Amino acid sequence: MRFRIFRYDPDVDEKPYMKDYELALEPTDRMLLDALIRIKAQDDSLALRRSCREGVCGSDAMNINGRNGLACVTRLSDLKEPVELRPLPGLPVIRDLIVDMTQFFKQYHSVKPYLDNSEAPPEKERLQTPAQRAELDGLYECILCACCSTSCPSFWWNPDKFVGPAGLLQAYRFLADSRDQTTSERLDNLEDPYRLFRCHSIMNCVDVCPKGLNPTLAIGRIKELMVRRTV
Amino acid sequence: MNFSVRKFDAVIVGAGGAGMRASLQLAEAGFKVAVLSKVFPTRSHTVAAQGGIGAALGNMGEDNWLWHMYDTIKGSDYLGDQDAIEFLCRKAPEGVYELEHYGMPFDRNEDGTVYQRPFGGHSQNFGERPVQRSCCAADRTGHAMLHTLYQRNVRAHTHFLVEWMALDLVRGPGGEVLGVTALEMETGEVSLFQARATLFATGGAGRIYAASTNAYINTGDGLGMAARAGIPLEDMEFWQFHPTGVAGAGVLITEGVRGEGGYLLNERGERFMERYAPTMKDLASRDVVSRAMATEIKEGRGAGKDKDYILLKLDHLGEDVIEKRLPGIREIARKFANVDPVKEPIPVVPTCHYQMGGIPTNYHGEVVAPRDGKPEVVVEGFYAAGECACASVHGANRLGTNSLTDLLVFGKASGERMVQYLRANLGHRELPGDASELTRSRLARLESQTSGESVYEVGGEMRRVMQAHAGVFRFPDMLVEGVRRIREVSERAKHTGIKDKSKTFNTARIEALELDNLIEVARSTMVSAEARKETRGAHDRADFHQRDDVNWLKHSLWYQDGDRMEYKPVHLKPLTAASFEPKVRTY
Numbered sequence: 001m002r003f004r005i006f007r008y009d010p011d012v013d014e015k016p017y018m019k020d021y022e023l024a025l026e027p028t029d030r031m032l033l034d035a036l037i038r039i040k041a042q043d044d045s046l047a048l049r050r051s052c053r054e055g056v057c058g059s060d061a062m063n064i065n066g067r068n069g070l071a072c073v074t075r076l077s078d079l080k081e082p083v084e085l086r087p088l089p090g091l092p093v094i095r096d097l098i099v100d101m102t103q104f105f106k107q108y109h110s111v112k113p114y115l116d117n118s119e120a121p122p123e124k125e126r127l128q129t130p131a132q133r134a135e136l137d138g139l140y141e142c143i144l145c146a147c148c149s150t151s152c153p154s155f156w157w158n159p160d161k162f163v164g165p166a167g168l169l170q171a172y173r174f175l176a177d178s179r180d181q182t183t184s185e186r187l188d189n190l191e192d193p194y195r196l197f198r199c200h201s202i203m204n205c206v207d208v209c210p211k212g213l214n215p216t217l218a219i220g221r222i223k224e225l226m227v228r229r230t231v
Numbered sequence: 232m233n234f235s236v237r238k239f240d241a242v243i244v245g246a247g248g249a250g251m252r253a254s255l256q257l258a259e260a261g262f263k264v265a266v267l268s269k270v271f272p273t274r275s276h277t278v279a280a281q282g283g284i285g286a287a288l289g290n291m292g293e294d295n296w297l298w299h300m301y302d303t304i305k306g307s308d309y310l311g312d313q314d315a316i317e318f319l320c321r322k323a324p325e326g327v328y329e330l331e332h333y334g335m336p337f338d339r340n341e342d343g344t345v346y347q348r349p350f351g352g353h354s355q356n357f358g359e360r361p362v363q364r365s366c367c368a369a370d371r372t373g374h375a376m377l378h379t380l381y382q383r384n385v386r387a388h389t390h391f392l393v394e395w396m397a398l399d400l401v402r403g404p405g406g407e408v409l410g411v412t413a414l415e416m417e418t419g420e421v422s423l424f425q426a427r428a429t430l431f432a433t434g435g436a437g438r439i440y441a442a443s444t445n446a447y448i449n450t451g452d453g454l455g456m457a458a459r460a461g462i463p464l465e466d467m468e469f470w471q472f473h474p475t476g477v478a479g480a481g482v483l484i485t486e487g488v489r490g491e492g493g494y495l496l497n498e499r500g501e502r503f504m505e506r507y508a509p510t511m512k513d514l515a516s517r518d519v520v521s522r523a524m525a526t527e528i529k530e531g532r533g534a535g536k537d538k539d540y541i542l543l544k545l546d547h548l549g550e551d552v553i554e555k556r557l558p559g560i561r562e563i564a565r566k567f568a569n570v571d572p573v574k575e576p577i578p579v580v581p582t583c584h585y586q587m588g589g590i591p592t593n594y595h596g597e598v599v600a601p602r603d604g605k606p607e608v609v610v611e612g613f614y615a616a617g618e619c620a621c622a623s624v625h626g627a628n629r630l631g632t633n634s635l636t637d638l639l640v641f642g643k644a645s646g647e648r649m650v651q652y653l654r655a656n657l658g659h660r661e662l663p664g665d666a667s668e669l670t671r672s673r674l675a676r677l678e679s680q681t682s683g684e685s686v687y688e689v690g691g692e693m694r695r696v697m698q699a700h701a702g703v704f705r706f707p708d709m710l711v712e713g714v715r716r717i718r719e720v721s722e723r724a725k726h727t728g729i730k731d732k733s734k735t736f737n738t739a740r741i742e743a744l745e746l747d748n749l750i751e752v753a754r755s756t757m758v759s760a761e762a763r764k765e766t767r768g769a770h771d772r773a774d775f776h777q778r779d780d781v782n783w784l785k786h787s788l789w790y791q792d793g794d795r796m797e798y799k800p801v802h803l804k805p806l807t808a809a810s811f812e813p814k815v816r817t818y
Contacts, residue, residue, distance in 0.1 A: 041687040044739035114382035115334025127343030
C-alpha cells in the first residue's frame with residue numbers, strides 16, 4: 001500500500017515536504033494506525049502521537065486524504081491510494097504529524113469546563129433524573145481530539161477569538177447539566193461577536209467527529225438560550 | 232548535557248486517575264506541585280476503562296462495604312492485604328460521591344441516584360448471589376471519570392507539565408527520594424525536578440505482552456524507574472488476562488456486557504461457564520473465567536475456523552439496552568470485529584489487561600521496602616498509587632471495577648499523606664553530586680549508538696517471549712526457558728540503536744527509553760513467576776496445580792540487582808473487621 005506523508009523536523013528540514021512510503025500489508029493491519037506503526041519501524045524518524053488505539057484517547061487525529069480523523073479507527077480498506085497524511089490543519093506544526101494544540105486547549109479552558117455549584121454538596125450523590133442525565137448524552141463523550149475545530153474555517157481564521165466547536169460542545173455540556181448553577185455567567189462568557197457567533201453552521205465539525213457528536217446542534221442550543229434570556 | 236534543576240514541593244508522575252486525584256489534594260492544600268505526563272492528561276489510559284467503579288452504595292438493593300471487602304479478598308485468592316482492602320472498600324462510596332459532586336455524568340436510576348450494574352466476583356452476603364455494585368457512566372466510565380478529574384484540576388489550577396517523560400528516580404544517601412529527572416518531548420530538554428515528596432502514578436505495563444488491551448503508553452515507566460533505583464517490585468507474576476478482548480485486535484470489551492446479561496458460548500453453543508462456576512456463572516472472577524475459556528479452546532471447543540476464540544452473546548439484551556448501557560461496545564465491535572452485537576456474538580479471547588503487582592506501598596500510598604530485617608519500612612519522600620502500585624488490594628487477581636476504586640481511594644489517600652508529610656518536613660534536602668548520572672549515561676548511550684538492533688525488533692521479541700512463556704497457563708520448563716530468554720532480550724535492549732537524533736519531539740528516543748522500563752517489568756514478571764511454585768489467582772502452574780498456603784501465602788519481592796527474590800508476609804489482619812481466613816475458592 002502506498003502512503004504520502006507530510007514530513008517536517010525543524011531541527012533538520014528547511015521546509016516541509018511529502019515523503020512516499022510503500023508498505024506490504026500484513027493480515028493483522030486493519031487500521032491506518034497499524035500501518036503507521038509499521039512504517040515507523042522502518043523509519044524511526046516519523047513522529048506521531050498515539051496511545052489507546054481504539055478511538056477513546058484522542059491522540060492520533062490527523063488529516064487523512066483531505067479529511068480529519070483518527071488513524072486508529074480509520075480502516076485501511078476504506079482509503080484511496082496513495083494515502084495522503086498531513087497534520088491537523090490550522091495549528092502550528094511541531095514536527096511531522098504532531099501539531100501544537102495550545103490554542104485548542106486554551107479555548108477549551110476558556111469555557112470553564114467544570115461543574116459549578118456553590119451549594120454545599122449533600123452527604124451522598126446529588127440527585128439527577130434519567131431524563132436530566134440524558135441531556136448530557138452526545139456531549140460528555142468528546143475526546144478532545146480536535147478533528148472538529150481544525151476542520152472549521154472560522155477556527156482557522158480566528159483560533160484566538162472563536163471558541164470553536166469542541167470548546168462550545170463542552171460549554172453546552174455544562175449549560176445542560178441540571179447540577180450546574182452558573183447558566184447566566186456561562187452565557188455572558190460566550191456573548192461576544194467572536195466566541196460563539198463566528199459559527200456559521202458549515203457543519204464540517206459534525207461531518208468529521210469520530211465519535212459521531214454534533215457540535216453544531218449544541219451551538220444552536222446555546223444560541224437559543226441566549227435568545228430566550230433576552231425576551 | 233546540562234540539566235537545569237526545578238524545585239517543587241511535590242512532583243506527581245502520571246496524570247491518569249490516581250495522579251489527578253492526588254494532585255487535587257495537593258493543589259487544594261496550596262502546595263506547589265508539578266504533574267508530569269507523557270500525554271495530555273485526558274489521553275491517559277484510565278480513559279479506556281469501561282464498566283464501572285466498585286462501591287457499596289446500595290442504590291440497587293442491600294449492600295455494604297464488608298461484603299465488598301470479602302469479595303475483594305476472595306477475588307485476590309487471599310493474597311491481598313486485608314488492612315488495605317478494608318480501607319479500599321470503606322472509602323469507596325465517599326470516592327464515588329466526590330466524583331459525582333465534581334460533575335461526573337453517572338447513569339441514573341428513576342429515583343435520581345447513581346445506577347449500579349452487576350460485575351464479576353461482586354456478591355451479596357459473602358458469595359450468595361450477584362450484587363449490583365458497579366457505578367457507571369454507560370460503558371465509558373473511565374472516560375467520564377478522567378475528564379471529570381481533569382476538569383476539577385483545571386478549576387484547582389493544577390500545574391501540568393504535558394508531554395514530559397520522567398526518566399529516573401533521584402535518591403539521597405539514606406535512600407530517601409528527592410525527585411526525578413524528566414525529558415520534555417517537544418524540545419528534548421532534560422530537567423531535574425527536585426521535590427520534597429514524589430508520587431508515582433504511572434499506570435501499568437501491559438505492553439510487555441503481544442496481545443494486550445493496554446494503550447501504547449502503558450510501558451511501566453514508574454516500575455522501571457523504581458527498579459533501577461533499587462526499589463523491589465511486588466507480586467509481579469500476577470497479570471490479569473481479561474476474558475473478553477476482541478479476538479485478533481486485543482481491544483477491551485467490558486465485563487459490563489456480562490453484567491447486563493450477556494454470556495459466553497463455545498463452538499457448540501453451550502453456556503460453558505455453568506460448568507465452571509455454578510453460582511456466579513459468567514460473573515465469576517476474571518481469572519476463573521479466563522481459565523475456563525482457555526480450557527474450552529485448548530480442548531477443541533473454540534469457535535471459528537481455527538477454533539481459537541469464544542463467542543460473547545448479547546443480542547438477546549435487545550437494541551435498546553445495548554444502545555443505552557453499552558453503546559461504546561457496539562461501536563468497538565463494529566469497528567474491530569466487524570460484527571453488530573445487536574445481531575451477532577462478538578469473538579473474544581482472554582487478553583492481557585492488568586498488572587496486579589507493582590511498587591510496594593502501604594494503604595497510605597507510602598512506598599515500603601525491606602530494611603534492617605523489617606519487611607516494610609517507608610521509603611522517605613516516595614509514594615505510589617494506582618496500577619503502578621501494589622498496596623496490595625488486588626493480590627493474585629483483581630475484581631472488575633476495583634481498578635477505578637483503587638485510583639480514587641489511593642490517589643486521594645496518597646495525596647493526603649503527602650500533604651501531612653509536606654507540612655511536617657520543610658525545606659529541600661541537598662541533591663547528591665551524581666543525582667542525574669544515570670539519566671545522563673542512558674541518554675548519552677542512545678545519542679552515540681549509531682548501529683544496533685531496532686527498538687521495534689527487541690520489543691517485539693520481548694512481547695513474543697512474554698506471550699509464549701508467561702500466559703494464562705504456565706509450565707515449568709517454559710518458565711525456566713522464559714527466564715533465560717528474557718535475560719537475553721534484556722541484554723539486547725542495552726544495545727539498541729535509534730537513527731533519529733533530533734531534539735524535537737523525538738519519539739524514537741522516547742520508545743527506546745520506554746523499552747528500558749518494559750524490560751524491567753518483563754524480567755520481574757518472568758523471574759517471579761518461575762519462582763512461585765503454586766497456583767494462585769492469575770498465576771496457574773501446570774506442575775503445582777493447587778494453592779499452597781503453607782509455603783506460598785506471601786508476597787514476592789523482585790530486585791533488579793541479580794534478579795534476586797525475597798518474600799514478605801501477607802497482612803491477614805484488617806483494620807477493624809475480623810480476618811477472612813483463606814478457604815477453597817469456588818464461584
